[in-house]
Amino acid sequence: MTTELPAGVPAELPTEPPAAVPDPATVRAHVARILADFLDGKARTADERRMPGEVPRTLGEFVLAGGKRLRPVLCVAGWQAAGGAGDPSAVLKAAASLELFHAFALIHDDIMDGSDTRRGHPSVHRALAARHAPGRTGAAAAHLGASAAILIGDFALAWSDELLHGAGLTTTQLARVLPLLDTMRTEVLYGQYLDLTSTGKPTDDVEQALTTIRYKTAKYTVERPLHIGAALAGAGPEVFAALSDFALPLGEAFQLRDDLLGVFGRPRATGKPRLDDLRGGKHTVLIALALRRARRTERVLLHTLLGNPELNEGGASRIRDLLTTTGARDTVERMIQVRYEKALRALDRAPFPRTTVDVLRATARAATVRTA
Template identity: 60%
Template sequence: MELADLRARTDTVLNDFLAAKARTAAACRWPDEVTGALRDFLFAGGKRIRPLLCVLGWHAAGGQGSPPAPVLATAASLEMFHTFALIHDDIMDGSDIRRGQPTVHQALAARYTARHGAHAADRLGAGAAVLIGDLALAWSDELLHTAGLSDAQLADVLPLLDAMRTEVMYGQYLDLTAAGLPTGDLELAMAIARYKTAKYSVERPLHIGAALAAGSARLRADLSAYALPVGEAFQLRDDLLGAFGAPEITGKPALDDIRQGKHTALLALAWRHATPAQQHQMNALLSDPDMNLEGALIIRSILIATGARDTVESMITARRTQAEQALARAGLPPAVATALRELATTATARAA
C-alpha cells in the first residue's frame, strides 16, 4: 500500500475536476482567477492526510485492491473541503503565508492593488477569498455527489460528513473566540484540538472511508481509539511548530500563533506554571494585536521556562503510544495497520 501513489491519484482527481471547471468558466467567460487561485493553493503543498485516511478506512473495512473511482472521488472531496476551511481560516487569522506562499486573500489583494490601491485591494482580496472558499465548499459537495456512490453508501457517509463539518466549525469557533485571552484552561485547549483537528482530520476521514465498505460500528470504534490520540498529538505538534518551528520548513512565519494568542495546550500549561510576573507579561503581550517580534520572543521564553514545551512533547509521546496500542488491539489488515502506524509517526514527529 503505497501512500505516495494514493496521494498522486487523489491529486489527479482534483486536477481533472478543476480542469473541467476551468473549461466551463472559459466557455461562460467567468474570471479565470477563481479556478486558478484554487489550483495554486491545492498544489502548493499539503499532506493529503484526510484523503489518505479515507482510503485506509475503506481498506480497513474490507476494501480490496486498488481503490475504485468512487472511493478516490470521495477522498478528494475531503481535500476540497479542507481547502475551503484553510482559506477561511487564513482570513480569520489574518495570516499572510501558507505553505510557503501568500495566502489566497493576500494573493488576490496583490492582484488588485494596481487597479484599486492597497487599502481597497486588501478588502477586496479578503472578500474574494471568502467567495472562493465558499466555492471550494460547494465543489467538495459536488465531488461527493458525482462520485458514483450507491444509495446505501451515501446513506452511510452523509451523516458522518455532516458530523465532521459541524465538529470542525465548533472547533474553529472555540479557537477564534478563545484567542488572546490567556488562561490555564487545558480542558478548553484540548477540546479545540479534538474538534478542530483530531475528529476532523483523522477520525471522520477514517469513518467515512470505512462506511464506503459498509464497516461495522465495532470497526469505527477501533478506528476512533487510534484516531483521537493521533489527531490530538498532531495538533500538539502543530502548536509546537507554531511557536518554535523554522519558517523555511513549516512554510509559515515564525511565531504567528503566538502573535495571534491562540489558546493552545502549550499556552495553557505555561499559564498554569508561570509566576505572577510571567502571567502579567503574557496577559499584556497576548492581548496586544500589534505584538512585535520582541514580545513574541518573550512569550517563547516563558513557554520554555515554565516547562510547557517539554510537557507538550511528553503529551505527544503518550498519545502516539496510545494510538499504537489501539492498532495492536484492533486486528486490522496488516498493510492498513502498517500505513496507519507510518502516518502516526509522520504526524507526531514532523518538522512541518
C-alpha cells in the same frame, strides 16, 4: 485551455486508477490528479461561459501547491481497514472531495487569523489583494482580497460536495457517508468557532484548549476521514470503534505538535510565520500550561505580549523563553508522546489487515514527529 500545475507538482500525474490497493504515496498522487482534472474542467467551463476563470484557477493553485493530503490518505486507509477491495476509483474521488473541503476550511481560517502565508506561498486573500491592487488603495485591495477569498472558499465547499456526488458511489455508500460528512463539517466548524472566540484572551484552562483540539483537529483530521472510508466499505461498529481508539489520541497529538511548530518551528520548513499564533493570542494547550505554571510577574508579561499585533521577534523570544522555563514546552512534548503511544496500542488490538496497520503506524509517526 488547461490549468497549469504549480511549481513543485509533478507534471506527469497518474492518469489511470491504481490496479491494486493504493499505498499512501499513490493515494496522494491520484488525489492530486483528480483535483487537477476537476478544477481544470471548472476553468474550461468558466471560460466558455465568460465567467471568472480566476476562481477555479486560484483554487487550483492553492490546492495543488502542497499539503500533506492526510485526510484522503486516512479515508482510503479506513476503507482498507474495513476490508475494502476492488477498483478504488470511487473511493479516491470521495477522498479527494475531503481535500477540497479542507481547502475551504484553510482559506477561511487564514482570513480569520490574518495569516500572510500558507505552505510557503501567500495566503489566498493576500494573493488576491496583490493581484487586484492596481488602481485601488491598500485598504480597498485588502478588503477585496478577503471578500474574494471568502467566495473562493465557498466554491471549494460547494465543489467538494459536487466531487463526492460525482464520484460514482452507490446509493448505499452515499447513504452511509453523508451523515458522517455532515457530522464532520459540524464538528470542525464548532471547533473553529471555539478557537476563534478564545483567541485574544488566552487563559490557564487546559481542558478548554483540549476541547477545541478535539473538535477542530482530532475528529476532523483523523477520526472522520477514517470513518468515511470505513463506511464506504460497509464497516461494522467494531471497526468504527477501533478506528476512533486510534484516531482521537493521534489527532490530539497532531494538533499539539502543530501548536509547538507554530511557536518554535522554522518558517522555511512549516511554510508559515511563527509569530501569527503569538500575535493573535491563540489559546493553546502550550500557552494554557505556561499561564498555569508561571509566577505572577511572568503571567503579567505573557498577558502583555500575547495578542499584541505589533509583537516582534524580540518579544516572541521572551515568550518562548517562558514557555520553556515554565516546563510547558516539555509537557506538551510528553503529551504528544503519550497520545502517540496510546494510538499505537490501539492498533495492536485493532481488527485491521496487516498492511493497513502498517500504513496507520507510519502515518502516526509522520503526524507526530515532524517539522512542518
